[in-house]
Amino acid sequence: MIFPNRKSKKLNILLKCLFILCKLLSIFGFICVILLLRGYRLIIDSEIKPDWQAVSSIGTILAVGVALFITKWQETIDNRKQLEIGWLHVQNTGNMCDYYLNLSKAKRLDEICLRFVNIGNRRIVLDSVYLQLKTKELFDLQPILHNPANVLPYTLPYILDPEMAVHFHIRTQTFSSIAHQLINKNRVKDDEYIFIIIKDTSGKEYSINTECTFSSYVEYLNPSALPYLI
Numbered sequence: 001m002i003f004p005n006r007k008s009k010k011l012n013i014l015l016k017c018l019f020i021l022c023k024l025l026s027i028f029g030f031i032c033v034i035l036l037l038r039g040y041r042l043i044i045d046s047e048i049k050p051d052w053q054a055v056s057s058i059g060t061i062l063a064v065g066v067a068l069f070i071t072k073w074q075e076t077i078d079n080r081k082q083l084e085i086g087w088l089h090v091q092n093t094g095n096m097c098d099y100y101l102n103l104s105k106a107k108r109l110d111e112i113c114l115r116f117v118n119i120g121n122r123r124i125v126l127d128s129v130y131l132q133l134k135t136k137e138l139f140d141l142q143p144i145l146h147n148p149a150n151v152l153p154y155t156l157p158y159i160l161d162p163e164m165a166v167h168f169h170i171r172t173q174t175f176s177s178i179a180h181q182l183i184n185k186n187r188v189k190d191d192e193y194i195f196i197i198i199k200d201t202s203g204k205e206y207s208i209n210t211e212c213t214f215s216s217y218v219e220y221l222n223p224s225a226l227p228y229l230i
Contacts, residue, residue: 082120190215
């Protein structure tokens with residue numbers, strides 16, 4: 001599967017770690033202040049010696065505080081909506097479809113597939129799918145989405161329960177025509193990555209940087225076919 005920008009993902013993980021560290025330090029500082037106000041000391045008389053009883057008390061309370069924080073943080077993580085998004089390239093082979101992550105590995109490109117997987121434990125109701133252009137303008141993809149062959153028809157909004165997946169396909173000629181027109185109208189750059197935004201019915205947004213450029217699909221444009229006007 002393709003995930004949103006890998007650099008952004010690493011940065012988010014780093015920021016989460018820093019956030020947890022800051023939380024732990026703030027908890028430790030708060031506990032120390034409370035204990036000092038209650039008369040605990042870390043030294044005895046004028047000699048610099050540890051007051052092991054005070055240290056032990058601080059350690060116990062700190063451990064309890066950390067355990068409570070981690071439990072609450074884990075509950076928050078577990079209860080959030082999580083959507084895995086794939087931007088795949090489809091090669092039809094009779095009644096079957098082969099899906100390729102890398103465009104260059106497909107011998108021909110029959111369709112493009114948007115694959116959504118609910119990897120959380122909360123229901124997600126998919127509502128809309130957009131291309132995000134360089135001006136942050138959103139281009140609605142819903143009119144060109146269709147179902148894969150040999151499946152019962154379904155549309156957006158679509159209910160996606162935990163551990164469920166759904167595919168929406170886009171015809172190559174249609175997307176190539178759109179990419180060609182967006183480049184010609186200077187609404188995107190030819191070497192610009194395709195960035196997809198998905199919204200659910202609650203307004204929450206999910207996104208994916210496909211790491212595929214608009215120009216990589218223009219070569220599949222059939223000049224003799226009627227263009228998809230935008």
